[in-house]
Amino acid sequence: xxxxxxxxxGLAAAAVAAEPPRSAYVVIVHPANRVSRVDRKFxxxxxxxxxxxxPDDTPIHPVDLGPDARARIxxxxxxxxxxxxxxxxxxxxxxxxxxxxxxxxxxDDESVVAYVLGHPGAVGYVAAGTAxxxxxxxxxx
Amino acid sequence: xxxxxxxxLDLTPSLxxxxxxxxxxSTRLPMAALVAFLLAQRPAAAVELTLPGQLPSLxxxxxxxxxxxxxxxxxxxxxxxxxxxxxxxxxxxxTLPATDRLTLGLQIFARKLxxxxxxxxxxxxxxxxxxxxxxxxxxxxxxxxxxxxxxxISDIDSARTAVLLPQSVYPAQNRDFLLAQTxxxxxxxxxxxxxxxxxxxxxxxxxFLDVKPQPGSPxxxxxxxxPYVAGGRVQWLPIDGLRLGGSLQxxxxxxxxLLASISAPVAVKIPATLWVASAEYTVHDFLFAAEYxxxxxxxxxxxxxxxxxxSTTSERAYALASYRLNPWLQAGAYYSRLVPNVDRRTWPAGxxxxxxxxxxxxxxxxxxxxAEGHYMRGTAGLSxxxxxxxxxSALTPDWALFxxxxxxxx
Numbered sequence: 001x002x003x004x005x006x007x008x009x010g011l012a013a014a015a016v017a018a019e020p021p022r023s024a025y026v027v028i029v030h031p032a033n034r035v036s037r038v039d040r041k042f043x044x045x046x047x048x049x050x051x052x053x054x055p056d057d058t059p060i061h062p063v064d065l066g067p068d069a070r071a072r073i074x075x076x077x078x079x080x081x082x083x084x085x086x087x088x089x090x091x092x093x094x095x096x097x098x099x100x101x102x103x104x105x106x107x108d109d110e111s112v113v114a115y116v117l118g119h120p121g122a123v124g125y126v127a128a129g130t131a132x133x134x135x136x137x138x139x140x141x
Numbered sequence: 142x143x144x145x146x147x148x149x150l151d152l153t154p155s156l157x158x159x160x161x162x163x164x165x166x167s168t169r170l171p172m173a174a175l176v177a178f179l180l181a182q183r184p185a186a187a188v189e190l191t192l193p194g195q196l197p198s199l200x201x202x203x204x205x206x207x208x209x210x211x212x213x214x215x216x217x218x219x220x221x222x223x224x225x226x227x228x229x230x231x232x233x234x235x236t237l238p239a240t241d242r243l244t245l246g247l248q249i250f251a252r253k254l255x256x257x258x259x260x261x262x263x264x265x266x267x268x269x270x271x272x273x274x275x276x277x278x279x280x281x282x283x284x285x286x287x288x289x290x291x292x293x294i295s296d297i298d299s300a301r302t303a304v305l306l307p308q309s310v311y312p313a314q315n316r317d318f319l320l321a322q323t324x325x326x327x328x329x330x331x332x333x334x335x336x337x338x339x340x341x342x343x344x345x346x347x348x349f350l351d352v353k354p355q356p357g358s359p360x361x362x363x364x365x366x367x368p369y370v371a372g373g374r375v376q377w378l379p380i381d382g383l384r385l386g387g388s389l390q391x392x393x394x395x396x397x398x399l400l401a402s403i404s405a406p407v408a409v410k411i412p413a414t415l416w417v418a419s420a421e422y423t424v425h426d427f428l429f430a431a432e433y434x435x436x437x438x439x440x441x442x443x444x445x446x447x448x449x450x451x452s453t454t455s456e457r458a459y460a461l462a463s464y465r466l467n468p469w470l471q472a473g474a475y476y477s478r479l480v481p482n483v484d485r486r487t488w489p490a491g492x493x494x495x496x497x498x499x500x501x502x503x504x505x506x507x508x509x510x511x512a513e514g515h516y517m518r519g520t521a522g523l524s525x526x527x528x529x530x531x532x533x534s535a536l537t538p539d540w541a542l543f544x545x546x547x548x549x550x551x
Contacts, residue, residue, distance in 0.1 A: 044381070050330045050338070052241075052275055059241040067506065081381040083426050085465055085503075092300035092550070095202050097285045097293040098246050098266045101236055 023078075025071035025125045028116050028135040033058075033123075037139040044080050046123060048090065049100050054121060062103040063115045063124040071109070071127045079140070199235050206230040206298050208546035214537035215520065216527045218313060219255030221542065228546070229253045230296060232265065244270040250296065254313055255527065265296075266321055276329040283323045287342040287374040288388045289417040289432050292319060298548040302428075302473035303499045304513040305544060307459035308522055309479035310417060310434050318394075322346040322370045337379035340386075345371040348392070360448075363397040363406050372415075382423040390415040400447060408443040417457075426465035433458045435483075456480040463499075471501040481521050489538035493519035508549045515542035 027043065029035065035054060045051035047062045054060055065072040067084045076084045091102040106112050109126035116122040116135045123138065208228030210221040219225035234248035250265035252258040268282035285293035294300045295311045305313065312319075324346015331339045348367040369392065376386030392413050397406040417434035434457040442448040461475030477495040485491050499513040520536040528536055 041381075045330075045332075045338075050275065050340075051332075052272065077425070081425070082423060083465065085468065085471075086423055086426065086428075088506075089300050092297055093294045096204065096232060096234065096248070096297040096300065098234070098236075098248060098268055099285075099293070101200050101238070 023128055024074040026128055026130075026132075027075075027123065027125045027138040027140055028113065028132060029123050029138050030116055030120045031134050031136050032120050033136060033138075035138065036136070037141060039141050040079055043123070043138075043140055047080060047103060048087075049094075049103075058121040061119045061122040063112055063122055064103045064105045065109070065112060065125070066105050066107060069108075069127075071125055075125045199237050201233070201235050202551060203233040204230070204297070204299060204548055204550035205232075206546055206548040208304065208544060211543045213541040215523055215540050216255075217523060217542055218527075220527075221255075225255065227253050227255050228544075229258075229260070230298070231260075232296065234265075242272050244268075244272070246270070252296070257314060257316070274329070276331045278328050280326040280328065281324075283321050284326045284344065284346075285321050286319060286344070286370075286372075286390070288319065288372070288390055288415065289374075289434065290384065290386075290419045290421050290430055292388075295320065298511070298546060299509060299550045302463040302471050302501050302511075303461070303475065303497065304511045304546045305497070305515075307432075307461065307475055307477035307497075308495065309457035309459055309477045309493070310432050312522075314524070317350060318348065318367075318392075322348055324370075337377060340376040340378060340384075341373065343373040345369070361399040363399050365394070365396045368393050368395055376419075384419070384421045386419045388415075388417045388419070398448060403444070403447060405444075407448050409448050410441040411438060412441075413438045428463045429461070431458075431460040453481070454483045456483050459495075469503045471499075471503070473497075473499040473501070479519075479522050487534070489519045489521075489536075490533035491519075491521055493517060493521040493523075495522070507551050508547070510547045511545065513544040513546075515544070517542060 027038075033054065034056065042051055046060045047064070049062070052060055065075075067088065073084055076082060076087055080087055082090070094100040095102070104115070106115060106124075109130040112124040112126050113130065113133055113135055116124045117133060126132075206229060207226070209224065209226055210217065210219050210228055211224045212221040214222060216222050219227040230250070230252045232248055232250045234246060236244060236246040238244050245268070247267035248265040249262050251260045251262040253260050264283060266283050266285055268280045268284055270278060270280045272278040287293055289310055291301065291306055292311060295306055295313070295316070298304070322344060324344060326342055326344040328342040329340075331341075333339060346369075348370055350365050350367065370390065371392070372388065372390035374386060374388040376384045378384055390413075392415075394411040394413070396409050396411075398409060399406045413436060415434065415436045417432050419430070419432045421428070421430040436455045436457070437452070438455070439452045440448070440450050442450050457477075457479055459475055459477035461473065463471060463473035465471045475495075475497050477497070479493045479495075480486055480491065482491060494517065496516045497513060499511060502510045504510060517540050518538065520533045520538055523533055523536055525531060525533055
């Protein structure tokens with residue numbers, strides 16, 4: 001009996017170890033977007049509005065979650081290599097010096113999915129497990 | 142513009158005039174504080190105004206700041222030795238992304254900083270921006286000058302930790318000369334593969350200046366203009382968060398001065414060359430920055446016996462660090478050094494060391510409060526006219542500044 005329990009625990013542990021770590025968010029684009037994989041640096045430039053066009057010349061429309069959203073915090077650290085507060089400071093500089101506007105901030109994952117589906121050049125991120133309703137997941141290198 | 146040249150031209154209103162404004166200020170300050178309070182109580186993201194028909198929406202942002210300055214000795218930027226609330230800023234901007242390449246924007250700005258500003262609303266910047274490619278865009282209008290890391294954001298309290306940016310490189314009293322130019326600007330961002338990216342801005346234009354009456358001054362400014370201002374800033378971004386750059390600026394200030402004792406005006410030309418080398422590293426919640434700058438200012442006069450000619454090179458430098466301890470608290474520190482004339486580093490009027498410590502409290506996303514202490518050694522950054530025309534060498538050499546500022550913004 002005890003041997004069986006150990007085997008079960010061992011198998012469960014092995015299954016957990018074999019599963020790749022799941023990201024807290026997924027990056028999504030409009031289904032018409034032909035890009036399926038993107039470089040992290042390009043994605044960062046898109047969200048800082050330094051890169052403004054996809055390779056096919058479609059304007060990029062990045063969209064953010066609110067500053068307290070867990071997916072926003074993880075995305076900011078992973079992709080932009082800055083805290084959300086630091087990114088907000090960056091946008092304060094841009095807004096009030098006339099250099100540009102930040103991506104719109106939407107209230108929840110569902111709103112981001114709807115925005116992405118409504119704008120051909122849009123790119124956003126939502127918490128893993130959110131219903132994507134046809135939005136394409138973008139792989140980030 | 143060179144501080145000494147400004148001091149010689151006496152472009153600041155007299156102390157008496159400032160005291161008059163101080164009385165009017167007493168009624169305005171509570172109003173400004175009330176507006177700030179109300180704004181902060183009503184959290185809102187950028188206001189988006191939808192225009193009729195198929196027109197794109199307007200994006201609206203604003204900020205309002207009220208500060209307080211107190212010095213242990215000497216008057217600095219305002220009548221600070223008695224404590225001064227003459228430290229206010231208000232800005233409102235609208236941006237219209239007309240198409241995916243064309244953007245229009247403008248900002249209205251008013252301020253009061255000691256003798257400067259008088260709450261008069263001005264068009265701080267306005268532009269037509271055509272973003273052709275990421276590596277080339279054109280702006281035309283009145284555009285903030287990209288000089289160093291922070292010149293174009295020196296009004297924007299919410300974008301930094303410190304109350305006062307290092308005054309050696311970003312002197313608040315020179316805002317009219319150094320903040321914006323009217324003309325054109327080309328800008329771009331070029332990816333360099335594994336070497337990172339380049340961010341660049343080149344500009345040329347002029348600066349429009351008001352001639353203000355100066356009661357009591359022996360010199361009357363008849364005419365004042367800037368025939369040209371031109372320059373650029375190039376920044377290399379080799380890795381995430383790191384900016385290494387250089388800025389160069391050329392400008393000339395032309396003025397005609399009239400003396401009571403002489404019938405013919407004295408024509409004075411003041412060409413200036415300014416450069417700054419910059420480094421900034423932002424990683425997670427840390428920020429480190431350092432800049433070194435030299436400004437060469439030459440004075441050419443049609444009557445040197447009345448207004449002497451000369452050439453001065455000033456040296457300006459600082460190093461700063463800041464760290465966000467948690468979402469609502471940020472701490473910062475910097476050391477800044479000003480030498481107005483590298484050939485005359487006399488103590489105490491020929492140098493100023495500034496050691497600053499700041500705490501920034503973000504009450505919420507739209508309201509912040511800052512407290513800052515400075516220990517100053519030297520008097521080179523002071524203004525003689527703000528201190529009863531006492532020579533800088535006779536002012537208190539070791540002194541302290543305490544500043545508090547609150548800003549509401551969206």
